[in-house]
Amino acid sequence: MFFEQITGNLIQGLVLGSVYGMATMGLSLIFGVLKIVNVGHGAFIMVGAFITLWLFNTLGLSPILAIPAAFAVGMLLGLLFYYTTMRRLIKAPELASLLATFSIGILLEEVIKLIFGSEFRGYNWAVGKLNLGVTVLPMSKLYACIGSAIIALLLYIWFNKTRAGTAMRSVVEDSEGARVCGVNVDGTYAMSFAIGIGLTVVSGVLLTMFIPVGINPYMGGGYTLKAFVIAVLGGLASPYGAFFGGLVFGLIENGSYMLFALIPGVEPFALTRFLSFVILLIILLIRPTGLLSTK
Amino acid sequence: MKTISKYYPLLPVLAVYFIMFLVGKNVSGMWQLVAMLLFYCALGQAFNIFLGMTGYVDFGYVAFMGVGTYGMAVTITQLAHVEGLGFLVITIGFLMALLFSTLLSLAVGAVALRLKGAYFAIATIGVNEGLRFFIEGARIWNGSEGLIFMAELNQILGRKTASALATFWADIMVLFIAMSAAYVTLLFMRSKIGYALTALREDEEAAKVMGINVTKYKIIAFITSACFAGLLGAASWALKTPYVFPPEVFEIHYTIEAIIIVLLGGAGTLLGPVIGGLIYGLSKYYLSIYMPGFQLLIFAPIIIVIIVIFPEGIIGMLKNRFKDTSLARFII
Numbered sequence: 317m318f319f320e321q322i323t324g325n326l327i328q329g330l331v332l333g334s335v336y337g338m339a340t341m342g343l344s345l346i347f348g349v350l351k352i353v354n355v356g357h358g359a360f361i362m363v364g365a366f367i368t369l370w371l372f373n374t375l376g377l378s379p380i381l382a383i384p385a386a387f388a389v390g391m392l393l394g395l396l397f398y399y400t401t402m403r404r405l406i407k408a409p410e411l412a413s414l415l416a417t418f419s420i421g422i423l424l425e426e427v428i429k430l431i432f433g434s435e436f437r438g439y440n441w442a443v444g445k446l447n448l449g450v451t452v453l454p455m456s457k458l459y460a461c462i463g464s465a466i467i468a469l470l471l472y473i474w475f476n477k478t479r480a481g482t483a484m485r486s487v488v489e490d491s492e493g494a495r496v497c498g499v500n501v502d503g504t505y506a507m508s509f510a511i512g513i514g515l516t517v518v519s520g521v522l523l524t525m526f527i528p529v530g531i532n533p534y535m536g537g538g539y540t541l542k543a544f545v546i547a548v549l550g551g552l553a554s555p556y557g558a559f560f561g562g563l564v565f566g567l568i569e570n571g572s573y574m575l576f577a578l579i580p581g582v583e584p585f586a587l588t589r590f591l592s593f594v595i596l597l598i599i600l601l602i603r604p605t606g607l608l609s610t611k
Numbered sequence: 612m613k614t615i616s617k618y619y620p621l622l623p624v625l626a627v628y629f630i631m632f633l634v635g636k637n638v639s640g641m642w643q644l645v646a647m648l649l650f651y652c653a654l655g656q657a658f659n660i661f662l663g664m665t666g667y668v669d670f671g672y673v674a675f676m677g678v679g680t681y682g683m684a685v686t687i688t689q690l691a692h693v694e695g696l697g698f699l700v701i702t703i704g705f706l707m708a709l710l711f712s713t714l715l716s717l718a719v720g721a722v723a724l725r726l727k728g729a730y731f732a733i734a735t736i737g738v739n740e741g742l743r744f745f746i747e748g749a750r751i752w753n754g755s756e757g758l759i760f761m762a763e764l765n766q767i768l769g770r771k772t773a774s775a776l777a778t779f780w781a782d783i784m785v786l787f788i789a790m791s792a793a794y795v796t797l798l799f800m801r802s803k804i805g806y807a808l809t810a811l812r813e814d815e816e817a818a819k820v821m822g823i824n825v826t827k828y829k830i831i832a833f834i835t836s837a838c839f840a841g842l843l844g845a846a847s848w849a850l851k852t853p854y855v856f857p858p859e860v861f862e863i864h865y866t867i868e869a870i871i872i873v874l875l876g877g878a879g880t881l882l883g884p885v886i887g888g889l890i891y892g893l894s895k896y897y898l899s900i901y902m903p904g905f906q907l908l909i910f911a912p913i914i915i916v917i918i919v920i921f922p923e924g925i926i927g928m929l930k931n932r933f934k935d936t937s938l939a940r941f942i943i
Contacts, residue, residue, distance in 0.1 A: 353733065423912060427908065
């Protein structure tokens with residue numbers, strides 16, 4: 317019985333973690349290439365959630381079809397914000413880019429609030445459940461997990477096998493050197509920012525497949541914090557590190573929720589969120605380059 | 612003569628506050644607006660001591676106001692049954708607010724101030740959320756139900772005094788907090804602390820090489836800024852609205868407002884947060900009448916434009932404009 321509970325929790329944690337990992341890859345990609353921390357990260361996740369909600373509730377489209385739509389919207393938003401704002405701030409002090417991404421996040425929240433209102437929403441995508449014996453997994457969660465893994469794999473292939481991906485890695489290594497070798501650094505920055513935002517908006521779709529309720533313009537804040545914890549776990553600048561950081565974090569979150577629920581007189585959900593903040597501080601204190609980094 | 616001229620830059624700040632006070636006192640129905648403006652000016656001025664002088668963004672700033680509010684609230688609820696303390700309770704409340712915000716800033720600073728730039732921002736962004744969920748999760752100070760101490764406040768001070776405190780004297784305290792924050796800012800600017808902070812804001816590595824103990828000065832600015840936030844929380848939130856709920860006092864919205872105010876007026880200037888607070892407060896007030904709910908939709912693009920096009924803010928621009936004129940000594 318105890319063993320079953322543990323295995324069930326591990327599976328749930330890994331499934332959750334893969335989506336968390338996916339939700340952090342965009343943040344790490346942008347930091348890796350542009351050295352900019354996207355403080356408005358959660359707002360882009362929220363945009364993805366609203367795209368899913370809108371497509372599902374008004375057009376009746378499956379959330380799986382929302383993935384390409386979300387990626388396209390994300391790329392467009394990324395290019396828009398890159399060329400209007402971020403491009404001028406790459407060389408500016410960190411203060412400027414932090415506050416700019418923060419303000420972009422607020423802007424998105426307010427625009428979505430203007431369009432959809434601020435009440436909590438949700439949708440009901442009934443695709444059945446999968447009984448694994450030790451635990452029951454809704455199919456929507458399984459799809460979200462598989463989707464995350466596929467997207468992570470595609471990003472890996474794109475990074476390592478294509479010319480644009482190689483250019484991006486060269487900019488991460490040394491942007492001046494890349495420029496000397498004829499890499500279009502500005503174009504690569506734009507591309508990375510757009511793809512990073514695209515991935516983040518897609519992760520909003522996957523997260524709603526996981527938790528299809530509580531969709532609200534201000535839902536992003538909690539995800540921003542979690543994404544930071546995960547990104548720091550994975551070394552902040554590496555998208556794959558972020559993916560594995562996500563798996564670790566999913567396990568921690570699921571396990572700690574189970575443990576906190578055993579303590580009488582506390583609210584386990586709130587304590588789990590407090591724990592993620594404590595983990596963040598501890599990692600920053602002992603190993604700011606990330607637990608999974610090799611350097 | 613030299614010592615007096617040192618304080619010239621305080622004159623415009625004090626003049627603005629004096630005018631606000633007179634308008635609020637003499638024009639009927641204006642006090643509430645003036646009180647709100649004073650709050651925003653004080654918030655800007657307290658936040659500016661850290662953000663403006665060091666160039667570091669603390670995204671969890673509201674947490675200091677939150678613990679300050681709790682300091683006052685806990686004192687009032689605990690000491691309510693002790694007879695004959697009267698205003699002493701309020702004084703102890705402010706001391707507790709100072710204590711709480713100092714302790715929190717030491718704890719956060721010990722971790723976050725070792726980190727630079729982006730990592731610092733990441734470390735602070737969860738402080739308010741983390742603390743909120745700690746209080747709710749571990750059911751400290753009544754957890755998510757919060758503390759309501761209207762009755763206790765009435766019991767300590769009497770109904771009449773308590774209501775005068777909430778509608779007038781608490782705002783006067785906010786005014787004093789704003790003025791002392793301005794004074795401390797000037798004091799820092801004109802001392803070794805200010806020069807060290809300027810050096811570290813421009814180039815931290817170079818400042819270190821020059822033998823400046825950057826961590827020490829960052830901590831000084833961080834704690835000072837946090838203490839003013841704690842006092843502000845105690846005066847403006849706990850005393851004006853005698854209840855405290857975790858989601859309300861750890862709401863990131865106030866950090867956003869502080870950032871807007873400081874950037875609008877000009878980060879690192881003395882007069883900037885006052886002007887920023889006035890502009891933000893007035894527009895918020897009138898927008899909430901004519902276009903309720905649109906303040907942030909309007910201010911978010913404005914902030915982006917400020918960052919991209921004129922990062923020095925309004926007072927920063929005026930400062931450059933009036934360089935080498937007789938007005939220059941008043942505008943810093």
